[in-house]
Amino acid sequence: MVHRVLFWTGFGVAVRFWQLGLEMRPFFNRGSLWAYPLFAGAGASFGYWLQGVDERQSAVLEERKQAIIEKRARKAARDAERASAAA
Secondary structure, three states: OHHHHHHHHHHHHHHHHHHHHHHOOOOOOHHHOOHHHHHHHHHHHHHHHHHHHHHHHHHHHHHHHHHHHHHHHHHHHHHHHHHHHHO
């Protein structure tokens, strides 16, 4: 989880650098240093949210996988029962 939050924190800071580069403004101007933690925080919160989405989707996929495995096992048991009854 930490790696995803750290990545998006760095991405937020990179976005700030990109923004200042497009505007051709100095990167470390004293009056605009407050924006770096803001962009980093926005990126970190997005990464934290994305981690939650990933965990919820993984749980749903695992649940569906187990349901499919159980369904296949019931079908195999039915087929084996029908084969033994027919023989």
